[in-house]
Amino acid sequence: MNGARSLVETLVAAGVDTCFANPGTSEMHFVAALDQHAGIRCVLGLQENVVTGMADGYYRIAGKPACTLLHCGPGLANGLANLHNARRARSGIVNIVGDQATYHRPHDPPLTADTEGFARGVSGWVRASMRSADVGRDAAAAVQAARSYPGQVATLILPADASWDEGGITAQPLPVPAAQPLDPHAVEQAARVLRAKGGKVLLLLAGAAVQAEGQALAWRIAQATGAQVLADFVNPKVARGRGRLQLERVPYKSELAMKALAGFEHIVLVNAKAPVGFFAYPGLPSIQYPPEAQLHVLSRPEQDALVALRALVEALHAPEAALPDPGPRPQPASGEPTSDKLAQTVAALMPEHAIVSDESVSYGRGFYKSSHVAPPHDWLHLAGGAIGDGLPVATGAAIAAGGQRRVIGLQADGSAMYSLQSLWTQAREKLPVTTILLNNRSYNILVGEYKGVGATPGPTAMRMLDLGDPGLSFVKLAEGMGVEAARATTMEECADLMRSSFGREGPFVIELMV
Amino acid sequence: MNGARSLVETLVAAGVDTCFANPGTSEMHFVAALDQHAGIRCVLGLQENVVTGMADGYYRIAGKPACTLLHCGPGLANGLANLHNARRARSGIVNIVGDQATYHRPHDPPLTADTEGFARGVSGWVRASMRSADVGRDAAAAVQAARSYPGQVATLILPADASWDEGGITAQPLPVPAAQPLDPHAVEQAARVLRAKGGKVLLLLAGAAVQAEGQALAWRIAQATGAQVLADFVNPKVARGRGRLQLERVPYKSELAMKALAGFEHIVLVNAKAPVGFFAYPGLPSIQYPPEAQLHVLSRPEQDALVALRALVEALHAPEAALPDPGPRPQPASGEPTSDKLAQTVAALMPEHAIVSDESVSYGRGFYKSSHVAPPHDWLHLAGGAIGDGLPVATGAAIAAGGQRRVIGLQADGSAMYSLQSLWTQAREKLPVTTILLNNRSYNILVGEYKGVGATPGPTAMRMLDLGDPGLSFVKLAEGMGVEAARATTMEECADLMRSSFGREGPFVIELMV
Known part of the structure; x- marks a missing residue:
């Protein structure tokens, strides 16, 4: 068999059953090998950042890596930004990049680029497979690397000749790496602080700690000690809704974050990093917690937060504790759209076990408050x-x-x-995705940031932040890619469109004018 | 003044009057400084690959660099593919990337990435300006680097505090570097070969050699010696139409390229590289010229092809020679669209001194043949x-x-x-761009490439090359971004839309179903 075939067989044997792809010439043998194997679902994206972003979203829900298929250095480059996001999300991805044949690369044809150099900044593991006989072995190592706890981007570069040459050897799956053991004394130290200073302690959660079990354990600790619980500002996935904790996040704005963290003398980090500003601002410190507060690492991202929290519960003899009732489910809101009303309406209408993909940026910073009361769901x-x-x-x-x-x-x-371009893939794969497109006709976050850095916006600046000349029609853009869409200008219209779209099979875009 | 202000003043003093931008928080002071200075036109792009591609196109026509403004490592990453193209085009770009404040970066907030690492693969020059006092000096050096002959990408990384801190110093422009001198004996050697073996010699042109004067000089040499003239397959800009040479390119397909180059014993490279395949294919050699052919470098890309060609004309005492008449201008074609008919119709209707941006990929490989007869124009x-x-x-x-x-x-x-997303900028800036969108509902080039690598496409493979499920409507997509558009299914309709769009002020999209 050729190298490409050994790659596909190795991936399938290791449990990789989905490939997000935007292939080119150098990947044709891999595509041909996929044809001969029913075990992998192929999903086409029209640009590589769609491909890598899909692989990230896949990992967050499936909990196991998909592979990608990208074309040479520039194709990888197009997908780097969402690989950066995946790196920060600690998502496992087997990132396969086809490239010039080994003997052709020295001729430096136009598409040749520094593929490895591009990969390095976003990958925990990079390898180029130089011979067909190595491809299977390297693919098994790539899957293992992608699955290392909690997950990382593993980039496998595949020159065209390593793909088409005979001599491929299918490799058996390698063991899935376990989480690193907890640091000695970490649980003990956290318990001591919590016993002594409970009311002045913050439990800051991230990673596995913001899933349902982690939240429940953290709540028991908080109830037993008087500590408070917060989540990181950004979390790849949070379990939310009824039966989960009404978890709030460290606010985005440094002034608000500093206020929220002001009273704490101790911060216990559970897979979380110490809170710092997203950006620096003149006159504001980088760190958002009080400089005199002591940081205690209960568990690092490479360690299992649940093991740590269970041990902490035990050390504190923290009794079972019921989560607070969030109150009755609200009715959908009416009238002019606002951020709170949208969150309320989403909470009112969301089906059970929904998944929310939140890139609402400035508009959605307050969504949590009004959407706690929804049925159980995951928030990305x-x-x-x-x-x-x-x-x-x-x-x-x-x-x-x-x-x-x-x-x-x-x-x-x-x-x-x-x-x-993601919308096209949603239409092609008939996916049940309802996108609420918040059209405010500007880079509104930047209007706020502009003030935050102490600059005075004049006409040139305001024009750089404005998307209203000409206004975008997301209804037409969606329809142009085969996705049905409609515009809503009131919350009633938005609610009606949400209801009807939740009952359909395929994707739908609601352009909400805000 | 702050660092940002010194940057703007230094750029303006060095002749940079256009900024293609997609800014974020860390670039707000630069945006504010642009507000205080009328000397720079700011053009917003909705994604960074649009921004960098615009800067490339600008250089090819203006012959001097614009600057970009990108946001942190991931913003740069989004623009890398078109910086790769600009690197291959040898376009000069002052590529400005805002980044985390120097003291904030060690805290590793989410958007922090390996900005320098991403920049290196596409830039001939990279520098991070770490203090406001250095920004002016570094900006002057960046412009100089971007203008080094024939042009390159110079990336200036600008941490937010270097931008907002006081102490900025405007720098005077640095001298524009001259082309490197010709290699000793290069002209003499080429002349000797041409005198001895004229009929078996190929003059292969690229860079400045495919502009009008270079073509005329090459034609004189060809007429005097019996040599033939070809251009590289890819050229950032070629002077074409009446009054220019009916230059053909080395074909894309290696089989055709090898056939076209088969008879030559000598190849004189005028700013060109020796022809190699775009990709490797099993059973085909990497090089497209006969292995026994001798290569002679008349001028390298860093040298002035016109100086070289003038010297060669003189050495050969090549007399003035009129360029062949291309014959009468054709009528627009009719009926079902084909590649030849489209080229013919473009030649029939194109206004004087038009600019053609050709990303027709497989459909347009034969466009040259039928479009020689157009009025003078530049082809990118x-x-x-x-x-x-x-x-x-x-x-x-x-x-x-x-x-x-x-x-x-x-x-x-x-x-x-x-x-x-480029279409939105075209609408916003009311640019006279007519885009003929060739909708064949597939990655058609890959269907050909698939066969080229000897793979057999099955249903999975064919689905990876198909864009017809669902079909894209470029009319709706264009309208969604504020650009008027219409669909054409015949050459008559296409010609009518071309005529009317050439008379309008703003952009227009013709979706030609092929």
Whole structure:
């Protein structure tokens, strides 16, 4: 068999059953090998950042890596921003990049680029497979690397001749790496602090700690000690809704974050990093917590937060504790759209076990408050700050859920334009995705940031932040890619469109004028 | 003044008067500084690959660099593919990337990435300006680097605090570097070969050699010696139409290229590289010229092809020679669209001094043959093979021409979807761009490539090359971004739409179903 065939067989044997692809000439043998193997579902994206973003969204829901298929260095380059987001989300991806044949590369034809150099900044693992006989072995190592706890981007570069040459050897799956053991004394130390200073302690959660079990354990600890609980501002996936904790996040704005963190003398980090500003601002410190507060690492991202929290519960003899009741489910809102009303309406109408892909940027910073009361659901955030992941993450999440869960995209307009091609894949794969497109005709976040850095916006500046000349019609853009769409200007219209779209099979775009 | 202000003043002093931008938080002070200075035109792009592609197109027409403004490592990453194309086109660009404040970066907030690492693969020059006092000096060096002959991407990384801190110092422009001197004996050697073996010699032209004067000089040499003349397959800009040489290119397909180059014993390279395949194919050699042919470098890309050709004309005492008459201008074609008919219709209707941005990919490989007879125009090719440059290059070229030249985009559908956001900038800036969108509902080039690598396409493979499920409506997509558009299914309809669009002020999209 050729190298490409050994790659496909190795991937399938290792449990990789989905390939997000935008192939070119150098990947044709891999595509041909996929033809001969029914074990992998192929999903085409019209641009590579859609492809890598889908792979990120897939991992967040499936909990196992998909592979990608990208074309040479420039194809990889197009997908780097969402690989950056995946790196920050600690998503496992087997990122396969076809490239010039080994003997052809020295001739430096036009598309030749520094593929490895591009890959390095976003990958935890990079390898180029130089011979067909190595491809299977390297693919098994790539899957293993992608699955290392909690997950990472593993980039396998595949020169065309390693793909088409005979001599491929299918490799058996390698063991899935376990999480790293907890640091000695970490649990003990956290317990001591919590016992002594409970009311002045913050439990800051991220990663597995913001899933349902982690939240329940953290709540027991909080109830037993008087500590408070917060989540990181960005989280790749948070379990939310009834039966989950009414978890709030460290606010985005540094002034608000500093206020929220002001009273704490100790911060216990559970897979979380110490809170710092997204950006620096003149006159504001980088860190958002009080400089005199002591940081205690209960678990690092490479360690299992649940093991740590269970041990902490035990050390504290923290009794079972019922989660607070969030109150009755609200009615859909009416009238002019606002951020709170949209969150309320989403909470009122969301089906059970929905997935929310939230790239609402500035408009959605307060969505949590009004959407706690929804049925149980997963909420996915933009983890790396590189806008353009909302639509592809929603698409990949829908693929991972096998069409069994409604995906709701809360999507700002400016960031939507980075990877709008995702809608075409949603139509092609008939995915149950409802995108609520928040059309405010501006890069509204930047209007706020502009003030934040102390600059005075004049006409040139304001024009750089304005998307209203000409106004974008997301209804036409969606229809141009085969997705049905309609515009809503009131919350009633929005609610009606949500209801009807939740009952359909395929994707739908609601352009909400805000 | 702050660092940002010193940057703007230094750029303006060095002749940079256009900024293609997609800014974020860390660039707000630069945007504010632009407000205080009327000397720079700011053009917003909705995604960074549009921004960098516009800067490439601008350089090809203006012959001097514009600057970009990108947001952090991931923003740069989004623009890398068209910086790759610009690198291959040898376009000068002052590529400005805002980044985390120097003291904030060690905290590793989410958007932090390896900005320098991403820049290195596409830039001839990279520098990070770490203090406001250095920004002016570094900006002057960046402009100088961008203008080094024949042009290159110079990336200046600007941490937010270097931008907002006081202490900025405006720098005077640095001298524009001259082309490197010719290699000793290069002219003499080429002359000797041409005298001895004229009929077996190919003059292979690229860079400045495919502009009008270079073509005329090459023609004199050919007439005097019996040598033949060809151009590289990809050229950033070729002077074409009446009064220019009926230059043909080395064909894309290796079989055809090898046939075209078979008879030559000597190849004289005039700013050109020895012809190699775009990709490797099993059973075909990498090089397209006969292995026994001798290569002679008359001038390298860093040397002035016109100086070299003039010296060669003199050495050969080659007399003045009239260029062949291309014959009468054709009528627009009728009936079902074909590649030849489209080229003929473009030749029939194109206004004087138009600019053609050609990303027609497989459909347009034969466009040259039928479009020689058009009025004088410039033809821009995809120089680096990374699809997605056609629309942004057209946009930047129109900006460079100050709205005085009609730009005609010959644009394949699959590649259009990589940077379609360009249309919004065309509408916003009211640019005279007519895009002929060739909708064949597939990645048609890959159907050919698939056969070329000897693979057998099955249903999975064919589905990876198909864009027809669902079909894209480029009329709706264009209208969604504020650009008027219409669909044509016959050459008559296409010709009518071309005529009417050439008379309008703003952009227009003709979706030609082929």
